[in-house]
Amino acid sequence: MNKLKAFGILIVGLVLLLSGCSGFQTSNNEEPATNEEGKTVIDFWTFWGSEIRRPIIEQIITDFNESQDEIEVKHTYLPFGDIWTKELAAIAAGNPPDVVINDINATALRGEKNQAMNLADLLKEDDISERFYPELWKATLHEGDSYGIPFNTDTRILFYNKDAFKEAGLDPEKPPTTWAELEEYAQKLDKKSGEDYERIGFYPLWGIGYDVWLLNANGQNYFDEQNNFEIDTAKNEQVLNWLKTWKDRYGENVINSYQAQIDSQQGHPFFSGDLAMIAQTPTFYTQIRDYAKDLNFGVATLPEYEEGNGNTSWGGGFVAEIPAGAKNPEASWEFIKYLTDVEAQKYWAVKNFDNVANIEAAEEAANSDEFTEDGKMVYEMALENMEHTLLTPVPVIAPDFSSLINPNVDEFMLGSMTAKQALEKSQADVENLIQKNQ
Numbered sequence: 001m002n003k004l005k006a007f008g009i010l011i012v013g014l015v016l017l018l019s020g021c022s023g024f025q026t027s028n029n030e031e032p033a034t035n036e037e038g039k040t041v042i043d044f045w046t047f048w049g050s051e052i053r054r055p056i057i058e059q060i061i062t063d064f065n066e067s068q069d070e071i072e073v074k075h076t077y078l079p080f081g082d083i084w085t086k087e088l089a090a091i092a093a094g095n096p097p098d099v100v101i102n103d104i105n106a107t108a109l110r111g112e113k114n115q116a117m118n119l120a121d122l123l124k125e126d127d128i129s130e131r132f133y134p135e136l137w138k139a140t141l142h143e144g145d146s147y148g149i150p151f152n153t154d155t156r157i158l159f160y161n162k163d164a165f166k167e168a169g170l171d172p173e174k175p176p177t178t179w180a181e182l183e184e185y186a187q188k189l190d191k192k193s194g195e196d197y198e199r200i201g202f203y204p205l206w207g208i209g210y211d212v213w214l215l216n217a218n219g220q221n222y223f224d225e226q227n228n229f230e231i232d233t234a235k236n237e238q239v240l241n242w243l244k245t246w247k248d249r250y251g252e253n254v255i256n257s258y259q260a261q262i263d264s265q266q267g268h269p270f271f272s273g274d275l276a277m278i279a280q281t282p283t284f285y286t287q288i289r290d291y292a293k294d295l296n297f298g299v300a301t302l303p304e305y306e307e308g309n310g311n312t313s314w315g316g317g318f319v320a321e322i323p324a325g326a327k328n329p330e331a332s333w334e335f336i337k338y339l340t341d342v343e344a345q346k347y348w349a350v351k352n353f354d355n356v357a358n359i360e361a362a363e364e365a366a367n368s369d370e371f372t373e374d375g376k377m378v379y380e381m382a383l384e385n386m387e388h389t390l391l392t393p394v395p396v397i398a399p400d401f402s403s404l405i406n407p408n409v410d411e412f413m414l415g416s417m418t419a420k421q422a423l424e425k426s427q428a429d430v431e432n433l434i435q436k437n438q
Contacts, residue, residue, distance in 0.1 A: 039072040040331045042098035049077040056351045060344045071331045096323035098332045104317040105393050107140045111147035112396040117322040120145040122333045132357045139393045148319030149336050150357030154281045155315045155389040156208050162296045164276040175300035182303045189276040202277040212314045217305040219312045227395050232427035240419035266291050282382035286353050299381045315389040397437045404429040
């Protein structure tokens with residue numbers, strides 16, 4: 001027992017020694033950490049650990065640290081699947097990070113659960129809400145207050161192969177504008193050798209999900225401003241049946257074979273000309289740039305349900321949050337303001353070819369000399385499409401509601417439910433969830 005006690009004392013001594021040698025001191029849970037120079041040290045958690053993104057976010061951090069002499073930001077990388085579980089555990093333990101990157105569509109939910117700090121008081125002193133696209137800012141609000149600051153976003157657009165258009169007798173400068181035209185074009189672009197497809201014109205569930213097409217057709221979310229939920233409609237029944245006709249046309253084997261190629265990235269059928277059109281995020285361009293630099297392609301908005309219906313698209317993104325219980329929210333706020341201001345946002349946009357939340361930065365990035373002509377074409381389309389892009393914030397009365405809808409749609413696509421049955425069950429399941437949470 002005496003040996004065990006001595007060993008324990010030795011371990012504690014080593015931990016304290018290493019803490020002292022690390023360049024900063026961790027004080028008690030009520031006080032922020034400081035380094036040897038007396039700067040407040042804040043811990044910034046992200047999931048950006050790739051060889052492309054990590055150097056970019058760390059350069060932004062370095063620039064911030066060198067821009068002032070009161071705060072030092074430390075970057076902690078955690079894998080995408082772990083970061084938010086560990087954040088919640090850290091909040092529960094009373095030792096959360098100072099700033100964390102989190103999903104924008106669940107910001108209000110985290111606010112309601114007191115997992116993220118209410119930023120109202122900080123925004124009273126320094127209102128930066130006008131920096132961002134209105135749809136993004138709206139997604140950060142719970143009961144009128146913001147719980148996160150938009151960092152980046154995305155949208156969905158149509159990529160198409162201009163050479164395939166020419167070969168099929170289609171004008172390469174006139175992509176399809178309606179769902180009816182999309183079907184017509186796809187049939188002309190389909191190319192078969194016997195029973196085998198040499199080229200597929202289009203398949204709507206590669207690149208995006210059924211929910212984007214429902215959003216596109218309706219021009220609005222499942223929930224209205226009063227949080228009334230509606231999915232069981234005649235139009236949505238038509239949309240699901242329309243999606244099923246594409247699956248029936250090509251067949252399970254062809255779809256699965258192409259999906260395997262899509263998953264391989266480098267062997268993507270769009271790069272080889274075996275797929276003529278695909279709906280994707282604008283960042284899909286970086287794969288074209290890296291794996292198919294000679295591809296002759298164009299981009300367009302997603303076709304509208306019918307003429308005059310509108311080109312609604314869907315977007316997501318991430319916010320910079322101050323977790324509940326963070327020790328120095330004022331220092332965290334100073335860093336978040338820098339992270340979402342024009343200089344840092346433009347740098348992130350240009351280096352990552354990513355859609356950023358700051359409007360001015362996004363517009364400046366579109367004219368960057370670092371983009372090729374194709375890159376500028378895609379980025380400009382992404383900016384234009386933000387006007388038509390809706391987010392789907394998770395309502396606090398129906399957290400994870402999509403998990404109740406997806407299985408029903410899957411059953412419909414497998415043929416074990418009709419579209420009407422899938423929608424009726426989804427309506428009832430989500431209404432039951434709402435009733436439990438009210």
